């Protein structure tokens with residue numbers, strides 16, 4: 565008897581990091597959902613792929629069976645676990661690559677800096693950054709939407725949140741974006757890695773500086789002055805693990821969401837007009853963009869003991885990829901899932917994950933999206949995209965975004981702004 569498709573004995577041919585997947589992911593996931601919503605592939609030393617909504621959510625909500633923990637040894641640059649497949653040889657992110665009870669302590673330590681009231685205090689700054697960035701280019705009638713706008717705004721808000729000097733925004737934004745799409749074989753890969761290392765070196769330096777000053781209202785200063793657990797402050801490694809998760813988790817993801825959303829509005833001028841005429845629809849549009857484009861395409865877990873997930877038999881030590889993007893297109897949950905519909909009545913998408921690790925920065929992301937789109941509507945509503953010169957990420961397995969996107973618009977005047985760039 566032949567083994568069912570998608571078992572270890574009869575694996576599927578699938579690699580979420582391949583260019584074919586980037587080109588073809590919608591039909592590829594549709595087939596996997598219908599035939600084997602949890603399937604085994606031999607790529608990257610072998611892993612399960614959960615594509616059905618039920619399987620993805622069930623695994624995400626069971627951290628005891630599906631662990632996020634990562635071990636990493638800086639001496640050998642090796643380790644195992646964590647939330648990426650293949651394994652990323654850098655120290656773990658916190659709280660995302662921890663399990664309870666450690667996770668509860670770590671998330672509890674930063675939670676109050678991410679609640680809606682705290683996020684609102686950054687709205688004026690986000691607006692100022694978006695205004696200043698458009699002032700830089702508005703007279704010329706052209707810019708790169710990603711590199712000049714949707715990339716820098718989240719980078720600058722994150723720098724403000726962390727307590728990093730804004731004057732360094734360009735050195736900060738560029739390597740974080742490039743890291744996501746530059747292949748390991750590229751000539752400039754070492755340069756990009758050095759740029760990212762510089763960002764974390766700056767976090768360490770600023771943290772040490774905040775240790776010598778009275779407490780200020782930013783995260784690095786908060787880490788420097790407060791006890792995370794049982795009378796102990798964070799170690800420097802833990803400070804850098806938090807910085808890694810907040811910076812890498814929040815910057816390019818929000819860039820991808822906003823860029824994708826603006827491509828849709830560019831391609832559907834009647835929908836753009838509808839949103840501009842009815843701004844109260846913007847939050848519904850935003851949630852549809854999150855569902856439809858799912859900036860974090862999928863993330864991994866480690867199976868901690870033998871278990872069954874939607875009929876698949878998983879063993880201790882197996883790795884599993886939870887495809888948030890596929891869950892968000894599951895026709896059993898979303899009617900007509902491959903269509904963007906601002907009037908969708910129920911939208912329980914998992915673009916921000918599900919369970920205990922659900923995104924702590926979702927309110928920040930939503931706020932930044934709103935401020936960026938508001939600037940575009942107010943100042944360059946007629947923008948046109950030069951798709952022939954725009955580039956998608958060659959691999960979308962972790963983040964699904966745009967590398968660059970030249971746009972043109974009617975030149976306009978600078979407007980008064982407290983920040984000049």
Ligand code: HEM
Pocket residue numbers: 624632647658659660661671722809810811813814815817818821858859860863888914915916917918920921922923924925926928929
């Ligand atoms: C559109 C933008 C964003 C998307 C799509 C997104 C997506 C996600 C997803 C899917 C997770 C779950 C990870 C898992 O289950 O393993 C997550 C967690 C997280 N995100 Fe976001 N995120 C976004 C923006 C942000 C922002 C702006 C920040 C910070 C300012 C942030 C910080 C974090 C952190 C710290 C976690 C870990 C939470 C935990 O483990 O308890 N994210 N995000």
